Amino acid sequence: MKILVTGAAGFIGFHLSRRLISEGYDVVGLDNINDYYSTDLKFARLAQLGLIKESITDETVVESTTNQNFRFIKTDLENADAINELFAEEGFDVVVNLAAQAGVRHSLKNPHQYIDSNVTGFLNILEAARHSSLQHLIYASSSSVYGANTQMPFSTKHNIDHPMSLYAATKKSNELMAHTYSNLFDIPTTGLRFFTVYGPWGRPDMALFLFTEAIIKGEPIDIFNYGKMERDFTYIDDIVESIHRLIPEPPTPNEDWSGDNPDPSTSFAPYRIFNIGNSNPVKLMDFVDEIEQQLGFRAEKNLLPMQPGDVAKTWADVEDLFEYINFHPQIGYKKGIEKFINWYKDYYLIPQSKERASVDAVNTASING
Template identity: 60%
Template sequence: MKYFITGTAGFIGFHLTNALIERGDEVYGVDNINDYYDVNLKYARLEAAGIKRDDVAFGKAVKSQTLKGYTFMQLDIADKAKIFEIFKEEKIDVVVNLAAQAGVRYSLENPDAYLQANIQGFMNILEACRNYPVKHLVYASSSSVYGSNTKMPFSTSDNVDHPVSLYAATKKSNELMAHTYSHLFNIPTTGLRFFTVYGPWGRPDMALFLFADAMSKNEPIKVFNHGKMKRDFTYVADIVEGIIRVSDKPASPNTAWEGNQPDPGSSKAPYKVYNIGNSNPVELMDYIKALEKALGKEAEKEMLPLQAGDVPATFADVSDLKRDTGYQPQTPVVEGVAKFVEWYKAFYQK
C-alpha cells in the first residue's frame, strides 16, 4: 500500500511512518516544519528516519537513506496545487492526515493559524481525495471536541456541539467536512479522536515533556486545576497500532443508521468516527508520581487554577474501535513514562 501521511516530522507521524515502512508499505510524507515548537526536534525525527536536514527544502522530494520506501517533502498542506501534483503522480492508496496547528492554549493567542492549517489545509486534502480517488482517508480529530461534556466515558454517540476552544472547533469542523465528502463523493473517511498521546519523541508543549524539562532544571512544575485533573493518557505505540488497524479497514455505511435518531459517529455514507485512547483515565498526580519515579527525584509543584479552554477530565469509550478492529492498548502509564524518560535523557544527554 502507498500511504500519503501529513505531519511526518511530527510526533505521531514519525512513529507511524516507521511502523508502516517496517511492515512493508510505502510512505510519501509531508510536513511544513513550522516553529510552533522547537524545529530542531522535528529535524531530529527526520534524521532518525533517514532524512538528512541539509537535504530538506520546500517542494523538494527526499528519499530516506535508511527506511526503504519513505519519501519526504517539506510542504504546507495549504499549498493546494502541490498537494494535487503529488496525488496525481504518486497514485496514493491511503491518506492519513495528521498535520494540524495543535494546542488548545495556543489557539487563544493565534487563532488565524488554526484556520489556515486545520480548515483550509484539510479542505485541500479532501479535494485531492475527491479528484484523485483513494481507498481510505483517515484523519486526526481530538478528544477536545467533547468540550463541556461531563458524561463519562466520552462516546462517539454523544453530541459534541459545545467546544471550549477554537482548536476543538476546527477538529469538529474536520469531522463535518469529512462527512460531507463521504456523502457527496463516496470517499471512505474515518476520524480518530486522540486522547493525550505521550511517549518518546513527544511534543515539548505537552505536560510530560514540560514536567521532565522543569524537573531536570530543578524548576517547579505547573500543576493546573490544583492537580484535580484526569487524563486518558495513551502511549504512542498503542496509538500507532490503532491508526494502522483503522487504515486497513475503510469506513463503510452504517445500514442501521436512522435520520430520526441520528448516530453522530456513523452515517449512511462511508463515514466513521472513533475514539482512540487507553480507556483508563489516570489522575494527574499519579502521572507526576510515575515521572518522579522514572527520574528518581521529587518535583516541586506550583498549584494553579484550570486554564481557559482546558477541561478537568477525559475518558475514552473505545468499545467500537475494539469491536471493529481488535484494538487493545497494552502500555500502562508507569511503563510508558519510563520509556519516555529513557529517550529524554538520551536525546538531551541529561
C-alpha cells in the first residue's frame, strides 16, 4: 500500500510517517517546511527519517538515506500543478492530509494564510483524489470546531455551527468539503478532530513546550483565563495508533442515515468524522504543577484573561472511535509529560552541555598551554 502523508515535517506527520515506515508501508512525505515555527526542528524531524537537509529542494522527490520505503517532496498544497503531478505519478492508495496552517492565535493576525493552506490546499487534495483511484482520504480536523459548545463531552453528534476562530472555521470547511466530494465522487473520507496533541518532537507554540522552555530558563509563563482552563491532552502515540488502525478501514455509507434526523458524523455517502482525544480533561493548573514537579522548579505565573478565539474547556467523546477500531488512548498526562521532558532535555540541553564542555576543554588547554 502506498501512502501520502502531507505535513510530514510537522509534529503528527513526522510521528505517523515513522510508524508507517516501520510497518513496511511505501510512504511519500510532503511538506512546505514553512517558518511558522523553527525550521531547524522540522529538518531535525526529517533527519530522523533519513532526509539530508541539503538534499531537499523545491518540488523534487528525495530518497531517504536510511529507509528504502520513504521518499519526500517539498512543495505547497496550494500548488495545484505539483499536487496533481504527484498523484498522477505515484498512484496513492491512501492519503493522510495533516498539512495545514496551525494555531488559533496566529489566525487572528494572518487570516489569508489559513484560507490559502487549509481551504485552497485541501481543495487541491480533493481534486487530485477525484481524478485518482484513491481508496481512503484521512484528513486532520480539530477539536476547535466545537467552538462555543458547552455540552460536555464534545460529541461528533453535536452541532458545530459556532466556531470561535478562523482556524476553526477552516477546519469545519474541510469537513464540509470532504462530504461534498464523498457524495459527488464516492471518495471515502475520514475527518479526525484532534484534541490538544502533545509529546516528544512537539510544536514550540504549544503549552507544554512553552511552559517547559520558560521554566527551565527561569522565565515567567503566561496562563490564560486566570488558570481556569481544562484540556483533553492527547499523547502523540495514541494519535498515531488511532490513525494507523483507521487507514485500512475506509468509511462506508450509513444505510440508516436519515435527512429527517441527520447524524453529523456519518452520511449516506462514504464519510465519517471521529474525535481523537484522551477523553479525560485535565485542569491547566494541574498540568503546570506536574511540569514543575518533574523539572524540580516552580514557575512564576502571569495570570491573564482569556485569549480571543480560545475556549475554556475541551473533552472528547471517543466511544464511536473505540467501537470502530477497538482502541482507547493509553497514555495519561503525567507519563506523557515525563516523556516530553526527557526528549526536550535530550534534544535541547544535552547537546548544549556537550558543546559547553568542549569549549571549556579548549579554553583549559589554551590556559595550560
